[in-house]
Amino acid sequence: MFSSNLSLDQAPPLSAPLRFFLTAPLFAIIASIFIIVNPEAMFMHKDLMTIAVVHLFTIGYFGLIMLGALQQMLPVLAGVNLPRPVVLATLSHILMVLGTLGLSFGLIYFHSIIMISSLMLFAGFAIILLPSLLLLLKGDFQNPTINGMRIAIVFGLLTVLLGVHLGLSYSNYNFSVLHQSFVDLHIAMGTMGWILVLVISVAFQVIPMFYVTPKFSKFCMKWPFLIAGIILFWGLFVFEIFTGRVVQIVGVLLFVVAMSAFASVGLKRFTQRKRPIADTTVWYWRLSLGSLLLTALVLIAKTVLVLDGLEYLVGVLFGFGFGVSVLNGMLYKIIPFLSWFHLSATGRFDIPTMRDFLPEKGAKRQFYLHLVALIALLISFFIHELLVVAGIVLLLSFLYLWFNLIQATKLYVQESKKEPVMAGGMSWN
Amino acid sequence: MSTIKEYLTHEHKECDSFFSDLETQVANREWESAQETFGKFFHETEAHFQKEEKVLFPALEEMTGSSEGPTQVMRMEHGQIRSAMSQMDQDLKNKDVDHFLGLSETFNILIQQHNMKEEQILYSMSDNALMGRKDQIIDLMEHVEVE
Numbered sequence: 001m002f003s004s005n006l007s008l009d010q011a012p013p014l015s016a017p018l019r020f021f022l023t024a025p026l027f028a029i030i031a032s033i034f035i036i037v038n039p040e041a042m043f044m045h046k047d048l049m050t051i052a053v054v055h056l057f058t059i060g061y062f063g064l065i066m067l068g069a070l071q072q073m074l075p076v077l078a079g080v081n082l083p084r085p086v087v088l089a090t091l092s093h094i095l096m097v098l099g100t101l102g103l104s105f106g107l108i109y110f111h112s113i114i115m116i117s118s119l120m121l122f123a124g125f126a127i128i129l130l131p132s133l134l135l136l137l138k139g140d141f142q143n144p145t146i147n148g149m150r151i152a153i154v155f156g157l158l159t160v161l162l163g164v165h166l167g168l169s170y171s172n173y174n175f176s177v178l179h180q181s182f183v184d185l186h187i188a189m190g191t192m193g194w195i196l197v198l199v200i201s202v203a204f205q206v207i208p209m210f211y212v213t214p215k216f217s218k219f220c221m222k223w224p225f226l227i228a229g230i231i232l233f234w235g236l237f238v239f240e241i242f243t244g245r246v247v248q249i250v251g252v253l254l255f256v257v258a259m260s261a262f263a264s265v266g267l268k269r270f271t272q273r274k275r276p277i278a279d280t281t282v283w284y285w286r287l288s289l290g291s292l293l294l295t296a297l298v299l300i301a302k303t304v305l306v307l308d309g310l311e312y313l314v315g316v317l318f319g320f321g322f323g324v325s326v327l328n329g330m331l332y333k334i335i336p337f338l339s340w341f342h343l344s345a346t347g348r349f350d351i352p353t354m355r356d357f358l359p360e361k362g363a364k365r366q367f368y369l370h371l372v373a374l375i376a377l378l379i380s381f382f383i384h385e386l387l388v389v390a391g392i393v394l395l396l397s398f399l400y401l402w403f404n405l406i407q408a409t410k411l412y413v414q415e416s417k418k419e420p421v422m423a424g425g426m427s428w429n
Numbered sequence: 430m431s432t433i434k435e436y437l438t439h440e441h442k443e444c445d446s447f448f449s450d451l452e453t454q455v456a457n458r459e460w461e462s463a464q465e466t467f468g469k470f471f472h473e474t475e476a477h478f479q480k481e482e483k484v485l486f487p488a489l490e491e492m493t494g495s496s497e498g499p500t501q502v503m504r505m506e507h508g509q510i511r512s513a514m515s516q517m518d519q520d521l522k523n524k525d526v527d528h529f530l531g532l533s534e535t536f537n538i539l540i541q542q543h544n545m546k547e548e549q550i551l552y553s554m555s556d557n558a559l560m561g562r563k564d565q566i567i568d569l570m571e572h573v574e575v576e
């Protein structure tokens with residue numbers, strides 16, 4: 001009855017996920033500096049600087065944070081734990097850090113290191129994603145989050161595999177005739193299959209749980225499958241098995257419907273909270289879902305009205321407005337909670353509360369900087385000269401975020417050095 | 430007759446609703462109603478925990494012949510949650526809004542994660558494993574003496 005791989009055990013050691021959370025902002029900071037140094041490149045589609053910035057965000061920020069969060073969520077969501085969590089985390093983390101730096105600097109300066117960096121990234125992702133996928137497939141439990149995560153992980157691995165292929169093309173500057181098809185599939189799988197499906201699956205659990213809202217409906221819970229179907233359809237289009245403008249428009253509209261359906265139901269949930277307290281993470285969720293809605297609008301303009309040069313807007317709205325916002329909100333919940341949790345597990349009694357680890361004031365100020373950065377990035381689309389300023393605000397917002405996370409960690413370290421107060425220390429781990 | 434899962438999940442929802450009332454009242458500094466809500470919230474939660482600890486978990490442990498594993502983790506989490514509740518009680522007495530809200534945030538995540546594991550994993554298992562005795566178990570839980 002209790003299968004052998006079931007453990008309702010609590011969590012991997014804090015150091016396993018924390019290293020991912022604490023290093024991710026570094027890559028966003030490097031990306032901001034790239035933007036400040038070379039703003040014009042951002043408006044040029046396919047500029048290597050732009051591709052580097054895109055990957056500093058998609059791999060360095062989103063990838064690292066989600067790899068950390070997955071380790072943390074598996075026991076809670078699926079009752080499974082990664083084996084040897086610290087060994088896996090250490091290996092994956094080193095490979096991801098070196099790979100991200102190698103890929104981004106390699107694309108711009110030294111093409112010779114692109115290949116090895118791509119392979120390191122593949123290994124770094126796979127070390128966490130493959131065992132997670134196996135555990136999720138084996139597990140005895142089914143729920144919409146688990147189903148969604150399985151789909152997201154499969155697309156994540158495929159995205160990275162395609163990435164290795166693209167990396168190889170760039171490292172020896174030899175592009176196959178199908179290059180653009182591979183790129184389009186890589187983008188669709190990465191953004192819709194991996195990022196969007198993962199956020200949706202996490203939202204199914206996290207929104208009702210943290211904010212005490214009604215659950216997502218049975219129909220909503222099918223979205224990950226529908227999105228997977230749309231991506232397959234899109235794949236047939238990019239490889240020209242289906243052709244024609246109608247197919248293209250239908251494909252994009254399907255993505256648009258999926259994005260806006262999720263965004264609007266999500267936004268509605270935040271108006272139905274039974275816990276009325278609105279901390280900064282609520283605002284991050286709202287901004288994230290609002291940006292997703294706007295992304296859908298811009299995508300319609302781009303495809304149906306055939307407006308060129310909108311890639312920049314899509315990137316800003318989806319990558320920063322949607323992706324970075326939701327991650328920041330998650331970090332602001334996860335890090336103070338885990339700090340509290342691991343201290344409490346050692347039997348301490350008088351532990352700082354979550355708000356001591358992450359004071360609401362600091363979180364809110366950082367959110368405002370983030371919001372200003374988003375607005376400035378959007379205005380820069382119309383006034384290119386402004387992008388330098390936007391880049392500086394962006395840099396400041398990530399520095400502030402990093403500062404907040406480091407303060408929380410410092411308090412954790414300081415507290416964990418104190419002797420447990422309760423005699424004998426009830427151990428909960 | 431409902432399943433074990435339905436019966437206990439319903440209690441989780443009731444505790445949730447007391448909890449969000451409590452939190453709102455503290456945020457608005459309505460100390461008197463907060464005290465009163467805390468009383469109900471504490472009693473409901475404690476009664477629910479004891480139903481699990483005195484009836485459901487032992488029944489499951491008997492089936493598996495082991496008191497370690499999942500039920501053990503659930504008991505430990507009850508301990509963590511109880512300790513958070515007793516500190517919330519202290520904050521109410523001291524009228525310490527900030528500390529209370531910092532703690533209630535933690536409490537919410539702890540209890541929600543705990544309930545989720547139970548609802549999605551442990552209760553489903555219980556309904557499968559204790560199928561024949563389901564009504565008896567629910568009846569025993571109805572009549573548990575809360576200490």
Ligand code: HEM
Binds near residue numbers: 058162183
């Ligand atoms: C091993 C990891 C990866 C490598 C080596 C890699 C490599 C590449 C390369 C070389 C391109 C440029 C293709 C071209 O336009 O000719 C590209 C584009 C892109 N990749 Fe990746 N990628 C990786 C992982 C990812 C992941 C995980 C995502 C997540 C979403 C992602 C998202 C994108 C996007 C959005 C673009 C389009 C950028 C643009 O057109 O400006 N990539 N990738």
Ligand SMILES: [Fe+2]
Binds near residue numbers: 478481503507543547
């Ligand atoms: Fe329980």
Ligand SMILES: [Fe+2]
Binds near residue numbers: 441
């Ligand atoms: Fe329970």
